[in-house]
Amino acid sequence: METTESFESLIRTEFTARNTYLNTASNGLLPVRTVAxxxxxxxxxxxxxxxxPLHEDVEGCRAAYARLVGVPATRVAAGASVAAHTGVIAASLPTGAEVLTVEGDFTSVLNPFHVRGDLKVRSxxxxxxxxxxxxxxxxVAVSAVQSADGRIADLGDLREAARDHGARTxxxxxxxxGWLPMDADLHDFTASVAYKWLLGPHGAAFLTVPEDFGGLTPVLAGWVAGEVPxxxxxxxxxxxxxxxxxxxxxxALFSYTGLRRSLExxxxxxxxxxxxxxxxxxxRFRAGLESLGREPLPAPGSAIVSVPGLGSRQAGLSEAGIEVSNREGNLRAAFHLYNTTADVDRLVDALAD
Incomplete structure (x- = not known):
């Protein structure tokens, strides 16, 4: 772990944002080493x-992501999107199987189950x-952290309930x-894109599966899926x-080459x-909101803060050099390694006007 001084020094070296960027839940910033x-x-x-060398970077990313989520690299697949990984899982389910999902979860986690047309999808x-x-x-399919408002799922309770009823997760x-410690070994399947908190380019995503592949069929397999590609x-x-x-x-070779440096x-x-x-x-942002008489949606312990009724401020804030998101009328701010207390205070001050 870096000391505070070395942490801040490294961040100053690696990031060159020209604005107050508080929108990692949409896209993470690319480090200088990644751009190079x-x-x-x-x-x-x-x-x-x-x-x-670019093909070797794919394997470097696979190994780094495996370390990050706590499983062997042999259990990690490298793809392009969560939706594609979800599609492989959806294709493995028998007709009439029940899939339990979360209301308002991100579409990539949900839609492949719905388009099957012969599954019982319950939200x-x-x-x-x-x-x-x-x-x-x-x-049971769920995001560990909800995209819209930052709520963190109780994966412990979910895992126990799934085990008691013979369901996969x-x-x-x-x-x-990239910001929340996690253990993919505790779940049957997990996935993640790499262009948000992992600070990579678009076009890279990961899937983790059990050692026995969990009954999945590689329906999207091409030449790279061969034992000898x-x-x-x-x-x-x-x-x-x-x-x-x-x-x-x-x-997407360029994406994985850049991502390898971001994961480093x-x-x-x-x-x-x-x-x-x-x-x-x-x-700190939540405390600032309280001083303004504003209350964010409940998401304790999350790096994402969503504030009802302020989404309409997004365009004006962007013009002022502060990047946040508007999600269904809520202002969403997301904080990551390149952000500072000055960034938080600037957003609070702007909202006070």
């Missing part, structure tokens, strides 16, 4: 040099998801990977990878330090 890696990758293509409020697992529930870490380019794949790589999608930064700083930093700023 993307530029070098583009030059490889432009100059016709071998791209093997309940987040605070009732554990108590709503029942005999016959095949799968699928958790989306997209709004938590370069011998799997023509005709049907003779042998699928013996690891979770059988669920890989063709890799996350590991250098440590998720525990990032958690303390981000949630400390979020709490």
């Amino acid at each position: 890696a993307l530029q070098e990758a583009a030059l490889l293509r432009a100059e016709g040099r071998p791209l093997l 309940v409020p987040l605070e009732r998801v554990a108590e709503s697992v029942r005999p016959g529930t095949a799968l 699928y958790v989306d870490f997209s709004q938590s990977a 370069w011998e799997s380019c023509y005709g049907p794949v003779a042998e699928l990878a013996r690891s979770a790589r059988r669920f890989d999608l063709t890799h 930064l996350i590991e250098e700083l440590g998720v525990s330090a990032l958690h303390a930093h981000a949630t400390g700023l979020a709490d």
Whole structure:
């Protein structure tokens, strides 16, 4: 873990935002090292040099993400979106299977189950998801942190309820990977995009599966899913990878090359330090809102703060150099490693006007 001084020094070196950026729940900022890696990758293509280093970066990302979520790299698949990973899970369910979801959860976690048309998809409020697992529930799908308002799911209660009723669990870490400590080994399936709190480019996402693959069929498998990819380019794949790589999608090489450097930064700083930093700023913002007579939606312990009735201020704040989100009329601010107390105070002052 970095000391406070080295933490702040590294952040000043790695980030070059020209505004007050409080919108990581939409997109994370790219570190300087990541931008440099993307530029070098583009030059490889432009100059016709071998791209093997970019393929090696995919494996470096797989290993780094595995360390981050606490599972062996053999259980991590590298893809492009959570929706695609959800689709693989949805395709594995038998006709009539019940999927329990959360009302208002992010579409990528939900829609592949709905478009099947022959599944029983049931939605309940987040605070009732554990108590709503029942005999016959095949799968519970939920985001660890809700995108719209930052509420954190009680994954312990959910896991216990699912175990008691023989249901599998699928958790989306997209709004938590990078600031909230997590353990993918506690769930059957997990997924995450990399362009938010993991500070990577668009086009990279991860899926974790059990050692026995949890009954999933690699319905999107292409040549990269072969045990020997370069011998799997023509005709049907003779042998699928013996690891979770059988669920890989063709890799967006530039994205993974950049992401590898971003994950290195996350590991250098440590998720525990990032958690303390981000949630400390979020709490400072909540205190500032209280001084303005405003009350955010309840999301204790979250790095995301959503304030009812202020979403209409988003455009004006952006013009003033403060980036936040408008989610269904709520102002959403998200705090990460590159934010400071000055950023929080500037937002509070702007909202006071």
